[in-house]
Amino acid sequence: MKRWLIALPALALAAQLALAHPHGPPTAEMIDQMTADLGLDANQKQQVQKIFEDQHARMEEERKLYEASGQRPTRDDMHAKHEQARQDLDAQLSTVLTLDQLEKLHKKMDEMRAARWDGKHGPDKGSDKPSDKPADKPADQG
Numbered sequence: 147m148k149r150w151l152i153a154l155p156a157l158a159l160a161a162q163l164a165l166a167h168p169h170g171p172p173t174a175e176m177i178d179q180m181t182a183d184l185g186l187d188a189n190q191k192q193q194v195q196k197i198f199e200d201q202h203a204r205m206e207e208e209r210k211l212y213e214a215s216g217q218r219p220t221r222d223d224m225h226a227k228h229e230q231a232r233q234d235l236d237a238q239l240s241t242v243l244t245l246d247q248l249e250k251l252h253k254k255m256d257e258m259r260a261a262r263w264d265g266k267h268g269p270d271k272g273s274d275k276p277s278d279k280p281a282d283k284p285a286d287q288g
Contacts, residue, residue: 171195171202183254184247193242201235 172180172195181191208227212219219227243251 171199184243184250186243186247190242190247194239197235197238197242201231201238205231 177191177195177198180186180194184190186194240248
């Protein structure tokens with residue numbers, strides 16, 4: 147269970163990278179940035195890049211199968227496939243990264259998620275972000 151909770155950020159990074167670059171695997175710059183942020187050695191960098199490339203190839207193959215069928219997957223189907231892809235990626239990355247690197251990845255993903263949210267829901271776009279703070283308690287009616 148602990149391993150899953152610690153490795154979960156790897157899954158989030160994959161999702162972020164996929165969203166940031168939806169039509170291909172992470173670019174060399176993205177991999178270089180991840181290498182710097184996580185302190186990957188040359189072997190880890192190569193393995194992580196291969197993991198992302200393989201994941202992209204699997205996703206591309208699934209997309210082609212859907213296109214060939216002439217049908218669009220349902221929202222639930224897409225959600226299930228994305229969740230499975232995240233779990234697969236998480237399992238693969240957890241075999242390559244150390245616990246410290248996974249923790250750094252978790253922190254980085256929190257920052258990326260916040261930046262992405264702010265970019266879509268900033269002050270000029272009518273922020274309706276759920277508060278990270280506990281809800282204000284109503285005044286006692288005592």
